[in-house]
Amino acid sequence: MRTCFERYLPSPPDVVWPHLTWPDRMNEWSEARVELVSAGEGGRPDGAGATRRVTVQVLGLRSRLLEVVEESLPPSRFVYRVTVGGGLRRHRGQMCLEPAGDGTRLVWEVAYCTYVPGLGLLMNWLVGPSLRRSLAALERLLRRQATAAEVLRPTQPLQQTGGA
Numbered sequence: 001m002r003t004c005f006e007r008y009l010p011s012p013p014d015v016v017w018p019h020l021t022w023p024d025r026m027n028e029w030s031e032a033r034v035e036l037v038s039a040g041e042g043g044r045p046d047g048a049g050a051t052r053r054v055t056v057q058v059l060g061l062r063s064r065l066l067e068v069v070e071e072s073l074p075p076s077r078f079v080y081r082v083t084v085g086g087g088l089r090r091h092r093g094q095m096c097l098e099p100a101g102d103g104t105r106l107v108w109e110v111a112y113c114t115y116v117p118g119l120g121l122l123m124n125w126l127v128g129p130s131l132r133r134s135l136a137a138l139e140r141l142l143r144r145q146a147t148a149a150e151v152l153r154p155t156q157p158l159q160q161t162g163g164a
Contacts, residue, residue, distance in 0.1 A: 001111065001112055002110070002111045003109070003110050003111075003128065004107065004108065004110075005106075005107075005108045005132065006105070006106065006107050007135050008100060008103055008104070008105055008106075008139075009103050009104045009105075009106055009139055009142055010102070010103045010139065010142050010143050011103055011145070012099060012102070012104060013075040013076060013097040013098065013099060013104045014074075015142070015145075016075070016097055016106070016142065017046075017074050017097065018046070019141070020078065020095055020106070020138075021045070021046035021069075021072070021074075022045045022046055023036045024036075029137040029138040030137075030138075031056075031057070031133060031134045031137075032054050032055060032056045032057075032130070032134070033054070034053070034054050035053045035054075035055075036051075037052060037066070038050065040069050040072065041072070044072075046072050046074065046078065047069065048070060048072050049068070049069060050072075051066065051069075052066070052068075052069075053065070053066055053067075054066075054067055056130070063085060064085050065085040066083050066084035066085055067081065067082050067083070068080065068081055075097055076098065077096055077097075078094070079092065079094045079095075081093070082112070090111075090112060091110070091111070091112040092110070093108070093109070093110045094108070094110075095107070095108045095109075096108075096109075106135075108131075108135075
């Protein structure tokens, strides 16, 4: 089973990256809860080898997954696998970020098999809307942050007053 989500996000890749890859930032917009179990290379939450516990709730049922980051090339490519949970096998998720105007084009691809035939279609039908809502929430969050940054940015250089 393969699924792909594409979305324009209103901030450059280096700003978007931590929101997509750091568990504490992911919890600001994602309907899934993400917890860092162990950091990856360089002690980073987005480094290769990082382990994360993801709790997904669909139709009142909770599913806990364990993910391992396989590849991390900030701010352009992030690859992870679900290693435990969700009835998944051969799972692989990949997020690619590329500059697009003043923002970022995100392509998030997920491929997996299920232990139960036909369950993949049902999972896409149930989880897909949650992921789309979550990405819409991320877009709103990034827009608010960009607006706040614009308000705080001085329009004229600061002038020094007084002094020697």
